[in-house]
Amino acid sequence: MNTSKLMLAVWPAAMALLSTSAVGQGTDNQIDQADELEEIIVLGREISMQSASVKVEEEMLMDTAAALKDLPGGEVNVNGRITGIAQYRGMYGDRVSVTIDGIGMVGGGPNAMDTPLSYISPMITEDLVLERGIPGVASAPESVGGHIDAKLARGSFSDSADFGLAGTLGTRYSGNGSSSTSVGRLTVANGNHKMSLIAEADRADDIDTPEGTIYPSGLSRDRADISYAFAGNNTDFLLFAGMLDTEDAGTPALAMDIALIDTQIYGTRFRTDLTRNFMIDASIGYNDVFHEMDNYSLRTAPDSPMAYRMNTATGSGTNFELATITGLGDSSLRIGLDGKLATHDSLISNPANPMFLVQNFSDVQRDLTGIFAVWQRETNNSDWEIGLRFNEIRTGAGTVDTRGLMGMMGTAADILSTAFNDADRDLQYRNFDVVAKYQRPVFSNAEFHLEIGSKTRAPSYQELYLWLPLQATGGLADGRNYIGNLDLESERSNEINIGLGWSSGNFDISPQVFFKSIDNYIQGVLSDNMTANMLSVMMSGATALEFANVEAEIYGFDLAWKYRVTERVHLDGLVAYARGKRTDIDDNLYRLAPLNASIAVNYVASSWAAKTEIIGYAQQDKVSSFNDEQPSAGYGILNMSAVWSPWQSVRLEARADNLFDRSYQNHMAGVNRVAGSDIPAGTRLYGAGRTLSAGLVITF
Ligand SMILES: [Cu+2]
Helix, strand or coil: CCHHHHHHCHHHHHHHHHCHHHHHHCCCCHHHHHHHHHCEEECCEEECCCEEEECHHHCCCCCHHHHHHHCCCEEEEECCCCCEEEEECCEEHHHEEEEECCEECCCCCCCCCCCHHHHCCHHHEEEEEEECCCCCCCCCCCCCCEEEEEEECCCCCCCCCCCEEEEEEEEEEECHHHEEEEEEEEEEECCCEEEEEEEEEEEECCCEECCEECCCCCEEEEEEEEEEEEECCCEEEEEEEEEEEEEEECCCCCCCEEEEEEEEEEEEEEEEEEECCEEEEEEEEEEEEEEEEECCCCCCCCCCHHHCCEEEEEEEEEEEEEEEEEEECCEEEEEEEEEEEEEEEEEEEECCEEEEEEEEEEEEEEEEEEEEEEEEEECCCCEEEEEEEEEEEEEECCCCCEECCCHHHHHHHHHHHHHHHHCCCCEEEEEEEEEEEEEEEECCCEEEEEEEEEEEECCCHHHHHCCCCECCCCCCCCCCCEECCCCCCCEEEEEEEEEEEEEECCEEEEEEEEEEEEEEEEEEEECCCHHHHHHHHHHHCCCCEEEEEEEEEEEEEEEEEEEECCCCEEEEEEEEEEEEEECCCCCECCCCCCCEEEEEEEEECCCEEEEEEEEEECCECCCCCCCCCCCECCEEEEEEEEEECCCCCEEEEEEEECCCCCCCCCCCECECCCCCCCCCCCCECCCCCCEEEEEEEEEC
């Protein structure tokens, strides 16, 4: 399908889908029928029991991560407008694996300012796919909390042997914060070969809320990708090179803002059928990040230049996978080897004091290699999947030092660096994962789904090697200083997930309930390191939290539903709830969304469509006392959007977010850490006020 068809396919597709379940009724085969019935598809969104996806390029967004809120159980922790950290069912950060075209990324920022989803700009994102429930062991090496894959929109192969040119030009503009996203795509392709050049430029100033301006919340981000792809009878091949250039992007929930993120990305994917029953699937990606952040150029600078901080961080590494798939009659066996080899450095300096230097992370390495086997069987009565995985993670860090720290601070830092340098920092983790999935039809119009898994995650490099109390925590944004812990063990999540897909006439619903018990859950606890606490109090007024293994559980449910009122009108919605608590002491887990739901009225005509949605969040008072987490009040907002395609090649878009200009604080929004802002430091950031947007996308 070429891009012009792709952009517009949603209207005819939506029309066709309105009658999907009617088509399904006549099918004899029970499982086929259930397979068709279980899918809940609305404009731009597709939800089944196994996965949920959004066609992100059709949404008017600045951060692709925001599209997760359109998926059952999906959330996003917002530390800045383009630093959305994926959350699924109460887990986030390194617990949720994110891949782009199936390949992982190595982050550069120790505070996750370059989150994986920040590498895939919204107008060049074809799909964002969330694996519902427990990710299979083949999806990603470490994915205790979930797995999300985003697909770049690199255009399509054509139907003919002759080469043709196709492309897209589009721009979207929001009045609030003069925010713009613009895309260009050029694809030269025939049926077998495709060359594609895509680029997106995003710009924005500070955005306004009913309580004042969020300062700083402007941004500048450019993303480009050039690729060659081959599609043969038995072989698919993709080779790409990309770049990301982010500059001056505010992250008011963190202690610093993004000055620069400069990343090169390279990768290749190869898939071939050697025989009818034997296939090879391989991918390798490399990326290299150079990142600078500071606390004085975008936000109100500290009073004393002695408190200016510039942090230069780098991250680079390789993600790879080599797998074989063997067909065995009605089942298949996938056996693979994969890995993620990463290095990280971070240096803190002061432009006003050339003497000042802190080696925050020095020569850090985290190398994972894994092997896995997945057996899948599909019959008329049931689907089975059983997967086993073994991971070995080796980590290491170089020696550290500081320079120019005065008096007692210098003495304390020396004590900590000497202890760190004398410790054994070469660590090794061996982890075994297992996931089993079972699915079968029940009654004539429903399907039952059961998953059981035991999955692991070895500690992150920050959790191990943060030797000086700082806020470099992968984006926790709780305002606390943390120190690492070289004695951490891997965490293990034992999980059960039960789902139902039910369809009756005009109504579809797909609820799931889950329970996970997490052994050795890693989170910050009060530190008994007196030196670290003293230093932390001198720097921030509060003692340090130290990463430790604790016990936790998370349970909840989420569902998607859809009701067809008429051929053209349908209602749909989501409900999600996740409750997380410590089980070794009486406390709640940090930064989980309260009960939330959305309901939308959709109208689809032949050349236009409109949607009105209400999104509601309950209050969240189940907050973490260890992280000084503040409760948040419930709220509801109303959004409206419309698209019109007067011609096949033109798509006009209009959208109003928060139409009634409601003042609200989403629980996942961070707490403001910036002084001299309309929103006081220490207050949870408010959601954007009424935001009117318009867009034009032309395809050829
Ligand atoms: Cu950073």
